[in-house]
Amino acid sequence: MSRRIPSVALIERVQAGQPAAIGRLISRAEAGTAEAREALARIYQMAGRAHVIGITGVPGSGKSTLVGKLAEKLRKKGTKVGIVAIDPSSPYSGGAILGDRIRMTELATDPGVYIRSMATRGATGGMARAALDAVDILDVAGYQTIIIETVGVGQDEVEIARASHTTVVVSAPGLGDEIQAIKAGIIEIADIHVVSKCDRSDANRTIIDLKQMLMLGLRDAPKSEWSIPVVGTSAISGEGLDDLVTAIGRHRSVAFDTESGRRRRIDIARFRLRKTAENLLLERFAQDIDACAAPLVEQLAGRTGDPYSLAEELLKLIAREETP
Amino acid sequence: MSEMLDPKSRGQLESEVASWEANEVAAFLKKQAERKSQFFTVSDIPVKRTYTAADIADTPLEDIGLPGRYPFTRGPYPTMYRSRTWTMRQIAGFGTGEDTNRRFQYLIAQGQTGLSTDFDMPTLMGYDSDHPMSEGEVGREGVAVDTLADMEALYDGIDLENISVSMTINPTAWILLAMYVAMARKRGLDLDKLSGTIQADILKEYMAQKEFCFPIAPSVRLVRDCITFCAENMKRYNPINISGYHISEAGASPLQEAAFTLANAIVYVEEVLKTGMDVDAFAPRLAFFFVSQGDFFEEVAKFRAVRRCYAKIMKERFGAENPESMRLRFHCQTAAATLTKPQYQINVVRTAIQALSAVLGGCQSLHTNGYDEAFAIPTEDAMRMALRTQQIIAEETNVTNVVDPLGGSYYVESLTNEYEKRVFEILGEVDARGGTIKLIEEGWFQKHIADFAYATALRKQSGEKPVIGVNSFVMQEEEQGIEVHPYDPETAERQIARTRRVRAERDNAKIAALLDRLEAVARDETKNIMPVTIELVASGATMGDIVERLKKLWGTYREVPVF
Numbered sequence A: 001m002s003r004r005i006p007s008v009a010l011i012e013r014v015q016a017g018q019p020a021a022i023g024r025l026i027s028r029a030e031a032g033t034a035e036a037r038e039a040l041a042r043i044y045q046m047a048g049r050a051h052v053i054g055i056t057g058v059p060g061s062g063k064s065t066l067v068g069k070l071a072e073k074l075r076k077k078g079t080k081v082g083i084v085a086i087d088p089s090s091p092y093s094g095g096a097i098l099g100d101r102i103r104m105t106e107l108a109t110d111p112g113v114y115i116r117s118m119a120t121r122g123a124t125g126g127m128a129r130a131a132l133d134a135v136d137i138l139d140v141a142g143y144q145t146i147i148i149e150t151v152g153v154g155q156d157e158v159e160i161a162r163a164s165h166t167t168v169v170v171s172a173p174g175l176g177d178e179i180q181a182i183k184a185g186i187i188e189i190a191d192i193h194v195v196s197k198c199d200r201s202d203a204n205r206t207i208i209d210l211k212q213m214l215m216l217g218l219r220d221a222p223k224s225e226w227s228i229p230v231v232g233t234s235a236i237s238g239e240g241l242d243d244l245v246t247a248i249g250r251h252r253s254v255a256f257d258t259e260s261g262r263r264r265r266i267d268i269a270r271f272r273l274r275k276t277a278e279n280l281l282l283e284r285f286a287q288d289i290d291a292c293a294a295p296l297v298e299q300l301a302g303r304t305g306d307p308y309s310l311a312e313e314l315l316k317l318i319a320r321e322e323t324p
Numbered sequence B: 001m002s003e004m005l006d007p008k009s010r011g012q013l014e015s016e017v018a019s020w021e022a023n024e025v026a027a028f029l030k031k032q033a034e035r036k037s038q039f040f041t042v043s044d045i046p047v048k049r050t051y052t053a054a055d056i057a058d059t060p061l062e063d064i065g066l067p068g069r070y071p072f073t074r075g076p077y078p079t080m081y082r083s084r085t086w087t088m089r090q091i092a093g094f095g096t097g098e099d100t101n102r103r104f105q106y107l108i109a110q111g112q113t114g115l116s117t118d119f120d121m122p123t124l125m126g127y128d129s130d131h132p133m134s135e136g137e138v139g140r141e142g143v144a145v146d147t148l149a150d151m152e153a154l155y156d157g158i159d160l161e162n163i164s165v166s167m168t169i170n171p172t173a174w175i176l177l178a179m180y181v182a183m184a185r186k187r188g189l190d191l192d193k194l195s196g197t198i199q200a201d202i203l204k205e206y207m208a209q210k211e212f213c214f215p216i217a218p219s220v221r222l223v224r225d226c227i228t229f230c231a232e233n234m235k236r237y238n239p240i241n242i243s244g245y246h247i248s249e250a251g252a253s254p255l256q257e258a259a260f261t262l263a264n265a266i267v268y269v270e271e272v273l274k275t276g277m278d279v280d281a282f283a284p285r286l287a288f289f290f291v292s293q294g295d296f297f298e299e300v301a302k303f304r305a306v307r308r309c310y311a312k313i314m315k316e317r318f319g320a321e322n323p324e325s326m327r328l329r330f331h332c333q334t335a336a337a338t339l340t341k342p343q344y345q346i347n348v349v350r351t352a353i354q355a356l357s358a359v360l361g362g363c364q365s366l367h368t369n370g371y372d373e374a375f376a377i378p379t380e381d382a383m384r385m386a387l388r389t390q391q392i393i394a395e396e397t398n399v400t401n402v403v404d405p406l407g408g409s410y411y412v413e414s415l416t417n418e419y420e421k422r423v424f425e426i427l428g429e430v431d432a433r434g435g436t437i438k439l440i441e442e443g444w445f446q447k448h449i450a451d452f453a454y455a456t457a458l459r460k461q462s463g464e465k466p467v468i469g470v471n472s473f474v475m476q477e478e479e480q481g482i483e484v485h486p487y488d489p490e491t492a493e494r495q496i497a498r499t500r501r502v503r504a505e506r507d508n509a510k511i512a513a514l515l516d517r518l519e520a521v522a523r524d525e526t527k528n529i530m531p532v533t534i535e536l537v538a539s540g541a542t543m544g545d546i547v548e549r550l551k552k553l554w555g556t557y558r559e560v561p562v563f
Helices: A007-015 A019-031 A034-046 A063-076 A096-103 A126-140 A155-162 A177-187 A203-218 A241-257 A259-301 A307-322 B007-031 B097-109 B121-125 B148-154 B173-186 B203-209 B216-233 B245-249 B254-274 B279-285 B296-317 B344-360 B380-396 B410-432 B436-442 B444-462 B491-505 B508-523 B530-538 B543-554
Strands: A051-057 A081-087 A113-119 A145-151 A166-171 A192-195 A230-232 B114-118 B164-168 B196-198 B241-243 B287-292 B330-334 B365-367
Touching: A007 A019, A007 A034, A007 A126, A019 A034, A019 A113, A019 A126, A034 A126, A051 A063, A051 A155, A051 A241, A063 A081, A063 A145, A063 A241, A081 A126, A113 A126, A126 A145, A126 A155, A126 A259, A145 A155, A155 A166, A155 A177, A155 A259, A166 A241, A177 A203, A192 A203, A192 A241, A203 A230, A203 B444, A230 A241, A241 A259, A259 A307, B097 B114, B097 B148, B097 B380, B148 B173, B148 B491, B164 B173, B173 B196, B173 B216, B173 B530, B173 B543, B203 B216, B203 B245, B203 B254, B203 B436, B203 B444, B216 B254, B216 B279, B216 B436, B216 B530, B241 B245, B241 B254, B245 B254, B245 B287, B254 B279, B254 B287, B254 B296, B254 B410, B254 B436, B254 B444, B287 B296, B287 B344, B296 B330, B296 B344, B296 B410, B330 B344, B344 B365, B344 B380, B436 B444, B508 B530, B508 B543, B530 B543
Parallel strands: A051 A145, A051 A166, A081 A113, A081 A145, A166 A192, A192 A230, B114 B164, B164 B196, B241 B287, B287 B330, B330 B365
Antiparallel strands: none
């Protein structure tokens, strides 16, 4: 039955905040079906009210716990919260989707919270587009704050966290050198730094090193409307969570009311356009390659051609195919 | 003793202030608001619009006291600069002993009254100049000292019985002290006439400056050995300079500087007491080193408050009886971290104002920074200008005529009280959390310093904390035709040649035997390591010989970076 409802017809129900409709439209966005495109295009133009927060950090940094606690705090202030958790495919944590859900159980029954996990497996390239579509759908559904949680490993995950108004990077003590090194690439994207698990005394070291590193960057930084805070939090004692909510609130006004916020939205739009176009290109490429590749593959297998010239030739063939 | 105001006058004054707030102040604020709703000191201590006698009415008169009398709030000596102005002690150190010696001779000729020595990184860290780790660093940021021969070149022709010599050296301080003693004995000098200091404050290294060779426990033991050795053999020599300066330069607030330095002092006193030595036998020679930062009155209050806190700690916590054990004496240096590259000439002005607060705070010796120190170690010109700055304060301003001229200022006394209260709160927290060494290991102090440093960096970036030339009154097209101190690329060659000559000429069998003895002494914590070290350096052992041997026994200290 569900398949028969056209995506465009789901829009009204999404606007009314019906969870089933929200879920269905996100699934279609995730599947990337052409049928949904029209609906998603309309959704995009209706969205733009919500404050979008990207939260990222290495596996084990306590992101999901933090997201749960943060959502609770925001709920207490009456804010409706949407959560889009982007989960890496199996190599790291096959069971993480379930894990996240369990950690968020107190929230799961709250109608003011919508949690959606999106798997990255098989969604190469399309994940960013789908996730940002999901954010728009939640926005249109009336969620005022939308949290995108990603693992800060991999270009796409980092870029998604960045495609938000406010990016929060979570670090944690005791993860060991190698894992922290991976994170080096995400330090600089933070609007707010969180050091989680601050009930542990080795968190001091994490805060010290983080601040010292940030200071190096500040030395030659131009005057800016935003100072990057470092907030220590503890899910056990609840320490720092209020500070985090305050910091996020302060950054919201920078994101919405200042010139740097406007530039950030332009960057997000550029990213979004690029990702969507990339997606379309890949889709077409996947179709065309089947039509054109067979003879070239034969040549390559028989070593009568080389991969470089044959690939050039393939691209020419595809271009010819696409020109009417 | 009585309080400052009787209850009746106090009541009158307080209602006077209330009426002033309601009338004059309120009327004025209606016309023009103040620049900020709340003003703070650099340490984030809120300050009031103005202070009156009511604000210090609760201060016991004996807490303010008199100069040269417990609790020494107003100065360690009764006559202060009326007898003798502070020691003008410009630090110097570069190249080999001969290079630095020439700078010393120049500074003495310009009217400097004490010497202060900066060592290069290898010397600070315990490597000989020809160790692979020393490559490129020999004589660059300070003078290179590997052997007694270097030390002799460094202080050649200087009258050590009449000029005090300070050595900025920490993990390897005891080796330099041993060289100093060996040199004095060779020259036939009376050890009891030598005055000066080694810095030797290892705890602040773990907290802030990060120059260390060994783990904390043996490092503190080395400090203890310097203190007890000097107490018994060098009665005018300061075996330690317990330092807030580096804590401050690492980004701490003036309040943290004061409190953390006293926390370190407490550890050293406790360590020496464990040997059974009486507190009054060594405490009079403990010396301190603080920065003079940018907040003029806060600095004055800081210096006054640390004297009072220290006096109370020594008397009440350690039961000292000799007033000299309770009397805090300090060297002061203006704040290098406040110096800027843009419009570098204005560093002279910053330094002059910081120097004035050091003098009004009652320092015993002073280093004023060179205007070029944001670029490199200072040139001769920059050092002369810095010395002249002190000479102007000493000779032309008349601030030296009256002891503690800011004593009794409602504001300064209030802030001094506030400092004392906050310092003891921090010390109480340190005790409650298990003591200084445990908290260093946990990174507690380091985190507090990093927090304040980061907050300051953000305030500078946002412009909330003005830095002239950097975030305000910036000159767009600035010529920076500054001449900086040159580094002689042949320094390392000259230095290494001497070290190799010493190694070639010495009796290696004797050195080997002495190193075995060194290790035996090091293993036995009840022994003092100084005598065998003196024998070693006198026989031609290098700093590297000694440090490497002890690293095998004690290991090293490593801070694992998180990122």
